[in-house]
Amino acid sequence: MRYFEGYRCGNCERDVPAGSAAGECPSCSGPLLARYDLGILKRNVTREEFYGPGRGIWRFRDLLPVYSREISLGEGNTPLIEAPALASTAGCGRLYIKNEALNPTGSFKARGMAAAVSRLVDLGARAGVIPSAGNAGLALAAYGAAAGLAARIYIPSVTPEGVEEECAAYGADVRTIEGILPDAARAMADDGFEEGEFAISTFREPGRVEGKKTMAFEIEDELDGRTPRWIIFPTGGGTGVVAFWKAYLELEELGWLAGEKPRIVAVQSEGCAPVVKAFESGAETMTTWPVPVTIASGIRVPGSRADRQVLRALRETGGTAVSVTDEAILDAAYGMARGAGIFPSPEGAATLAGLIKLTAAGTIGPEDPVVIVNTADWTRYRFMLER
Numbered sequence: 336m337r338y339f340e341g342y343r344c345g346n347c348e349r350d351v352p353a354g355s356a357a358g359e360c361p362s363c364s365g366p367l368l369a370r371y372d373l374g375i376l377k378r379n380v381t382r383e384e385f386y387g388p389g390r391g392i393w394r395f396r397d398l399l400p401v402y403s404r405e406i407s408l409g410e411g412n413t414p415l416i417e418a419p420a421l422a423s424t425a426g427c428g429r430l431y432i433k434n435e436a437l438n439p440t441g442s443f444k445a446r447g448m449a450a451a452v453s454r455l456v457d458l459g460a461r462a463g464v465i466p467s468a469g470n471a472g473l474a475l476a477a478y479g480a481a482a483g484l485a486a487r488i489y490i491p492s493v494t495p496e497g498v499e500e501e502c503a504a505y506g507a508d509v510r511t512i513e514g515i516l517p518d519a520a521r522a523m524a525d526d527g528f529e530e531g532e533f534a535i536s537t538f539r540e541p542g543r544v545e546g547k548k549t550m551a552f553e554i555e556d557e558l559d560g561r562t563p564r565w566i567i568f569p570t571g572g573g574t575g576v577v578a579f580w581k582a583y584l585e586l587e588e589l590g591w592l593a594g595e596k597p598r599i600v601a602v603q604s605e606g607c608a609p610v611v612k613a614f615e616s617g618a619e620t621m622t623t624w625p626v627p628v629t630i631a632s633g634i635r636v637p638g639s640r641a642d643r644q645v646l647r648a649l650r651e652t653g654g655t656a657v658s659v660t661d662e663a664i665l666d667a668a669y670g671m672a673r674g675a676g677i678f679p680s681p682e683g684a685a686t687l688a689g690l691i692k693l694t695a696a697g698t699i700g701p702e703d704p705v706v707i708v709n710t711a712d713w714t715r716y717r718f719m720l721e722r
């Protein structure tokens with residue numbers, strides 16, 4: 336029995352059938368979000384069965400779209416590490432680090448790409464095409480290779496050293512574009528798509544959000560229903576924030592949450608903070624950040640195609656958005672390394688910097704349990720060692 340029903344546009348609510356090749360809403364280009372028959376799922380499956388045995392993201396297939404081949408490189412099952420020393424220096428209650436660096440290709444992008452590439456295989460695609468500041472491109476290259484699917488990756492020239500070569504090692508067609516991520520996206524659009532080539536950029540492909548929801552399922556499973564009060568996530572295009580929000584909405588509707596949904600926090604760098612600016616001004620949409628500058632290339636993203644959904648995720652969960660300086664990010668990277676034994680990516684370090692800022696402001700209380708997410712492996716950011 337499968338419960339996947341198709342997709343619905345997050346903006347205009349147009350329905351798009353399961354199996355459609357549309358990656359975004361055909362009416363308004365809004366993000367397509369997968370829908371499930373949660374009523375029947377709740378009747379057929381218990382919470383214990385949902386979190387039952389198995390490994391990887393596909394054990395949660397009742398809340399994932401249906402694909403004929405579930406491509407996997409062993410993504411998921413990342414550790415949730417309690418960090419009591421960091422909790423006391425940060426001034427919160429129990430603190431856990433979800434260490435996504437242990438995924439294939441070293442980042443949380445693996446979860447989304449496993450689903451996205453499985454979808455492309457079903458569509459009979461020849462190639463997946465993406466602009467990427469690093470980790471998403473690497474994940475596409477690897478999962479494409481695993482599935483026998485070609486990958487074309489547009490990499491901005493400011494991307495950390497070694498990413499292009501590593502993508503090429505998987506056999507991907509790598510094109511380096513002068514500038515930052517939007518320049519790479521423009522180059523992709525200018526080149527166009529041949530038959531069988533599909534863009535799987537952020538929010539132009541509905542599988543990626545679904546795959547990333549499994550971070551929330553693993554946290555719920557591991558904490559055995561002691562849902563954290565806060566989940567802090569570094570935010571560029573916003574897929575992770577929307578994925579957490581959607582996962583908890585589904586769990587809540589299924590009656591599988593013991594308490595309230597966690598409050599979701601988006602962390603950005605002060606040099607690129609369109610979510611924070613929109614959140615603080617009460618806006619429902621974001622304005623593109625004019626000149627994004629930060630050492631954290633994964634969140635050097637000046638806007639989001641799902642800005643309405645990202646802002647709703649923060650507001651409807653009682654969360655917030657916070658920006659931190661690059662200096663605070665570096666401090667936090669060393670703080671996490673020395674206080675918890677995890678040297679994070681700059682984006683992962685930003686979540687600790689955000690936590691410290693929010694406890695100092697009194698937003699996060701001294702008893703509040705918190706999960707922060709180290710989204711990627713640090714080794715592609717060797718400049719962090721030159722401090």
Ligand SMILES: [Zn+2]
Pocket residue numbers: 344345346347348349360361362363364365
């Ligand atoms: Zn629409």
